[in-house]
Amino acid sequence: MEFQTKLIHGNWSGDSKTGATNVPLYYSNAFIYKSAKELENIFAGRETGYVYSRIGNPTVEAFEKRIAAAEDGVAAVATSSGMSAIYLAMMNILKPGDEMIASSGIFGGTYNLFKHLEDYSIHVKFLGKLDEETLNSAITDRTKVVFAETIGNPKLDVLDIETVSMICQKKNVIFAVDSTITSPYLMRPIEYGADIVIHSTSKYINGNSSAIGGIVVDGGSKKYRDDKFTGFQQYVKRYGKFAYTAKLRNEIGKDIGAVMSPMNSFLNLVGIESLGLRMTAHCQNAIGLAEYLLTHDKILHVNYPLLEHSSYYDIAKKYYKKGASAILTCRLGSKENAFNFIDNLKLISNLVNIGDARTLIVHPASTICIHNTYEEKEQMGVYEDLVRISVGIEELTDILEDIDQALKKV
Numbered sequence: 001m002e003f004q005t006k007l008i009h010g011n012w013s014g015d016s017k018t019g020a021t022n023v024p025l026y027y028s029n030a031f032i033y034k035s036a037k038e039l040e041n042i043f044a045g046r047e048t049g050y051v052y053s054r055i056g057n058p059t060v061e062a063f064e065k066r067i068a069a070a071e072d073g074v075a076a077v078a079t080s081s082g083m084s085a086i087y088l089a090m091m092n093i094l095k096p097g098d099e100m101i102a103s104s105g106i107f108g109g110t111y112n113l114f115k116h117l118e119d120y121s122i123h124v125k126f127l128g129k130l131d132e133e134t135l136n137s138a139i140t141d142r143t144k145v146v147f148a149e150t151i152g153n154p155k156l157d158v159l160d161i162e163t164v165s166m167i168c169q170k171k172n173v174i175f176a177v178d179s180t181i182t183s184p185y186l187m188r189p190i191e192y193g194a195d196i197v198i199h200s201t202s203k204y205i206n207g208n209s210s211a212i213g214g215i216v217v218d219g220g221s222k223k224y225r226d227d228k229f230t231g232f233q234q235y236v237k238r239y240g241k242f243a244y245t246a247k248l249r250n251e252i253g254k255d256i257g258a259v260m261s262p263m264n265s266f267l268n269l270v271g272i273e274s275l276g277l278r279m280t281a282h283c284q285n286a287i288g289l290a291e292y293l294l295t296h297d298k299i300l301h302v303n304y305p306l307l308e309h310s311s312y313y314d315i316a317k318k319y320y321k322k323g324a325s326a327i328l329t330c331r332l333g334s335k336e337n338a339f340n341f342i343d344n345l346k347l348i349s350n351l352v353n354i355g356d357a358r359t360l361i362v363h364p365a366s367t368i369c370i371h372n373t374y375e376e377k378e379q380m381g382v383y384e385d386l387v388r389i390s391v392g393i394e395e396l397t398d399i400l401e402d403i404d405q406a407l408k409k410v
Ligand SMILES: *Cc1c(COP(=O)(O)O)cnc(C)c1O
Pocket: 081, 082, 083, 084, 107, 109, 110, 149, 153, 178, 180, 181, 200, 201, 202, 203, 212, 213, 214, 354
């Protein structure tokens, strides 16, 4: 199946019992079994079946399978948010004394989460750039994971996924990629050798801002066979290429219980059917707006990877032929100008979110990154005069008109 077809038909051919085209919404905490023996068989792992919705639910599972198909993964685990997906994905691998590496341009929430892993004796090294030189000197025998975003939010640094993947392969380190900003329509990290793909489904996958959620996609890596990944060995023996997912489901996933609700899975299943069409429109509007802002005298700098002056232009061209998503940032010279601009917008909403059908704007320095130090903000590409725009799928002329009238008042 081609990608757009998988979004609609991947691992799904209608409900066999009723013929319903959409995945039925199973709102049930638990599932009945006629005999005690049947339930025993499930708990003993001799048979599969639904028991309790913290452990498994048919609607949630349908969503997991659809995303696994879209990402070319072997399996996926849906979670209550993007943050819980990242936490569970990492803690399924890491133990006290371990090290991990993350790019410093990542989403502020993730940056803070990783900083706090120090409290559990897990050391996170933040690198401004992930390349052969920086990674080779940062990776030690204790390094278990390299974590990066396909395109950093809001720094908009573009990951050279092939290079990082090659180094992780050589050093036998798990390569985990947060692809929230690019979605499986623009980038499928597993094809480039990533071991794990993570999404905040709250953004482009859901598509209309109606459900918080996350997902961890398992690429079926062979790396877990190495003795250095203690804790995986029993799962490798029993579940082979599903070892990572089996451990996640059996241990921390089930124990923490940060599951996606059936309702949110249903909303995401509806959302993902139009992902390809939406991303095409998002990307077209984003480059249109970026080029317009470039010519505007109130805007001092525009950051979008597919603009020729971007330091990531070449790499963005290489990986993002269909578009480099729809997040851009621009600088207005002062915090006052940035605030004035935001306050005068009428169509565009001032809020902390991305990936909505609507165009959104935010001032990161005073919101998402308010608790970070000046140095941390700089590392994340956040300045006092910078605004971040998540370009929606309205008509571009309406977006430009709103921006133009607001900039006139700055
Ligand atoms: C929003 C976001 C997250 C966090 O996801 P939530 O669903 O808000 O918990 C993680 N990574 C990236 C890149 C994001 O944009």
